[in-house]
Amino acid sequence: MSEDLSERIGVIYEAYYDDIYHFLLYFTGRQEDAEDMVQEVFSRLLRILPKYDGRVAMKTWLFSIAKHIAIDHYRKQKWQRLFSNNWLSIMKSKEGLPESEFEAKEEVQRIKRALQKIKPHLRIIVILRYIKEYSVKETAEVLEIPETKVRVDCHRGLKALQNILGESAEEGIANGFAR
Amino acid sequence: MGLLDEEYVIQMLRQIKQESPPPRQEWKRVGKEKLLRQANRVWWKQKVVRVVTATSTFAVAALLGVWISNGSFIKRTTDPLWIQFQGAPISTISPPELPIKQDDVNNEAVPSPKAEKQLSDQPPAQTKAQQPKKSQDQAALNEPISAVASPKASMEREKSPKRHKTAVEEQAERFLRDKLGDKSAQYEVDIVHSKLGDGQIAFRRVVAGIPQQESSVTVKVDEHNGEMSLLYYPDFEQASANFEQVQPADRIEETVAAGKLAATLRLVYVAKAQHKLRYMPDPHIFIDAKSGQMVRSKQHETVVLAAEGKGNRLTVKEGEKGAELLSNEFGFAVSGKGFMIAEKNGYSFTWSLGEGRSIKLFTDDNGVFTGYVLKGSVERQNSHVVTMEQAQEAALNQLKNYLPSQIREVSLEEVRQNIGATQFTFVPFIQGMPVIDSPYVVTVELSSGKITSMTGEFTREFVLPNQTEALSEQDAAKYFMMQVPLELVHWTPNDKEAPILVYQIQSSSEKPWSMDAKTGEVVK
Structure with missing residues (x-):
């Protein structure tokens, strides 16, 4: 089962990493934050993967987790980039x-x-x-x-x-x- | 210049894709390795749980067999091996203390102010500047309070030697000057609340040499690209107000203020922390520097209410069960499995109720119910069918059903008004002590009287530490007065009143200031 779980999460990671990364990068505007958050997305997925019944598409599931993490991140930050510039x-x-x-x-x-x-x-x-x-x-x-x-x-x-x-x-x- | 063309905006959005950096392959590879290790740990954990469950079942069966064959359970407990096993504490390692966020701090219990003790009438202290520890000067406790009291001087900030500023601090100061102009002179670096490692420099507003409470600015410097951001707290720039000017000669002594704050000390229980039993002053009380009166904001007035927990334990391990529970227990008609998500702690199941509304049910990692939240409203009308008192009663009545049975009373810590709904935060009391890190939050929709959310740890069993080991209130007050760091600040009671000068406990972290109840040591 260990190999099975590792294999499954590994395949999903490779298939969807870039998609989720880009979504979070556009959301946060910061590469480091996006990379940390994408890891958190897959980490959370791992916990529920044994219960995944295929009823919802994996992509939908992942985006749903990513959406929650992005909003959590937004709440934590509360950064008002009033004068933000580059x-x-x-x-x-x-x-x-x-x-x-x-x-x-x-x-x-x-x-x-x-x-x-x-x-x-x-x-x-x-x-x-x-x-x-x-x-x-x-x-x-x-x-x-x-x-x-x-x-x-x-x-x-x-x-x-x-x-x-x-x-x-x-x-x-x-x-x-x-x- | 008017609004830009919508098509143009869409085109620009599409260009973002081309400008964005691709994922760093090295980071991606490391992330995958980490994830695979995690997958192995998950598998091992599940395996261990299965083995332990099977072993426990076997052990229970074996013990039952022994008991039956010997005819007496008591006799077996005299077996040294059995005693050794039985005597082992269930958990010898206390859970690490979780950092308390600012939001959590706001939710923590406020001990009710007690009648002012004689402490405040003691003459001001005159001696001993050193910070004592229990082990070092137990003898100090035998001295009268006035003799040992020497709170950390509020003027420490001014007296401390000039610190060498880091490059990031200087960069942040330049940025602040650039953006705020002359007003930047009102802000000084607050090193305690800065996170230099993350490039976050906190500034607090200082008026006539005295900080203004809850008025700060943070500058974040991104070391990679030089991007700088500015954050106001509160989230708007506060207008200049008429700050109370109190000459030093007209202010009460710090020791007098410390004595008054010592009168608000009480034992509290911090269930998830290492130092579970603590003495804590009321964090919402300040001492008026001119009159010496205790002052507090009205929104933080607390009241203790009778609430006998019925201890109904709810477990949800699959969506259908969750739907059944929401329908039968809380009157929200939903069906199906719901949409399951792994949350940071535990899981959630979401059901759509149509018209943009949804309801989410939460459990911990073991499937134990930890609450539900309705997104949207039950009744769309604006008129209120329940009063605040009725809403509070309804909230408490529902909560009682799920509170652990050992709870007999709760304090109403906070009442927050939202549009059409009121949120009540209750803190449980165990044997008269508030459990400050386990609040229950209940929201009542005023147009329908319906409980639209209820969250908290409903099945937590609180193991109360032995209160007899705690210092007496008198001794606690002495330790408090010797160690408490006070500072003068401008405090604004509410939007309509002008700031007044008060003494408050200088905060060195986001946690409210407290002392270990057994040793008198300040909990960091």
């Missing part, structure tokens, strides 16, 4: 980059920061739907919510992002560094 890396990367490329990179940084500011349940939906590009049906299955709720929350999530991005642009980069 000025060191951005300033450094500006040198030697064409202006257009620099601006594109900065846009991605802005959206990453904005993503970290929206409510965790909206963030999860936005990640699955627009970054991981799951269909509405897949997102609904993974999160075990109705498709209508996925659509509504997607809309809310995008609206929240638009507001944050609009505000930051109006304030001339609210995080305080002026380029």
Whole structure:
């Protein structure tokens, strides 16, 4: 049985590690946190794996655990990145980059920061739907919510992002560094 | 600039995927090895449980056989081998003390303030600056309180030699100056609450040389990418208030304040910790530095209520059983297995109730029921059909059914109002002592009167330490006064009142300050 359990968890780990890692990376915005959390996801899975009856898809099960861990993490952190910025890396990367490329990179940084500011349940939906590009049906299955709720929350999530991005642009980069 | 185009936002989101770092293969490999080791341990644990169960069954059968064949169980207990076996403590290793989080601290019991003792009337102490320990100066206990009392000076902060700042601290200070401008001068590094290793530097607000309670800022410096973040606590920047100015000559002596706080000392039981029996002052009481009066916030007033535990033990090892329990015991009609998740401690089963509502049932690792929580509402109307008193009564009545039978009373520690619901936190009392780390939390929906959540360790049996080994209250007060570190802070009673100057116990950790009841030693 030991070999069986080890083998099963090993196979699942290889099959889903990257998926879960990326989901948690987009959620936290921090590679170290995502790596720690993905370990916690598989560790929790291990405890219930002997009871797994295949009724729910493994991917759904894993995302459900990851979602809980992500929200726990959010609650623990309570970090308000009011002035959060990444000025060191951005300033450094500006040198030697064409202006257009620099601006594109900065846009991605802005959206990453904005993503970290929206409510965790909206963030999860936005990640699955627009970054991981799951269909509405897949997102609904993974999160075990109705498709209508996925659509509504997607809309809310995008609206929240638009507001944050609009505000930051109006304030001339609210995080305080002026380029 | 108005809102960005939705399509544009979606495009930018898709680009995140290309910009994100792939998993580090080395980390992934190490993680897998760790997981496989864990899988082996899980298997061994299960095997050991099976073997122990089988052995126990066999041993019980054998002992029964011996008992029957000898005709007397008492006779067998005189067998030295049997005595040796019987005499072994069930658990000789105490569980490690769990760190108490800030949220947990808020949930801990507040000992009710007792009538002020004569301690406060003692003249201020004049001697002995050293911090005593029981073993070192037992003789000190024979002296009158006023002679031994010498709480750690609140001005220690000012007197201590200047510490060499680390590079991270300096970086955090620069960041704070950059973001807050002149206001940054109001903040000073709070090294006790900083986590230098994690790049987290805590600052506390200091007004006219005196810290303001519950007003802090934390700067987090990411050593890898230089990213810095700022966190306010509370989660907004507090406006400047009219801080009470009390000249040193008009303040009461620290020893007098310590004496008054000593009057709030009482025995508490910390079930999951190594030092189970402790003396603890009321953590929500402060001493007004001007008048010497005890002050406390209204939200932390506690009341002790009769609650005879009926000890109903519920076990859920599979979803169907959980559904049955929710329907029969708590009136939530659900069916099926539910969705099972391994939580940090134990398991949970979730059933959808439709319209975005769900109910989750929790168990510990052994399937013992530890509570349920309804997400969403039973009644959507806003009007209240139950009063606060009725809600409290309903909460307590349900809770009694599942409280361990050894519990006879609980204290209502906290009442928190949420939208349409009220959450009550009860702390059990065992033989008159609060068990401060085992709260029960019950939520009542005011529009339906329904108990929408109830959590806690319902089957825990509390093994009360021998109270006769504890120091007397008088001796405890002496130890308290010799060791308690007091500090002056600006404290705001509520949103409407201006801050006043008070003495409080200087916190050196997230745990409330306490002393071992047997030795008088401060519990770190």
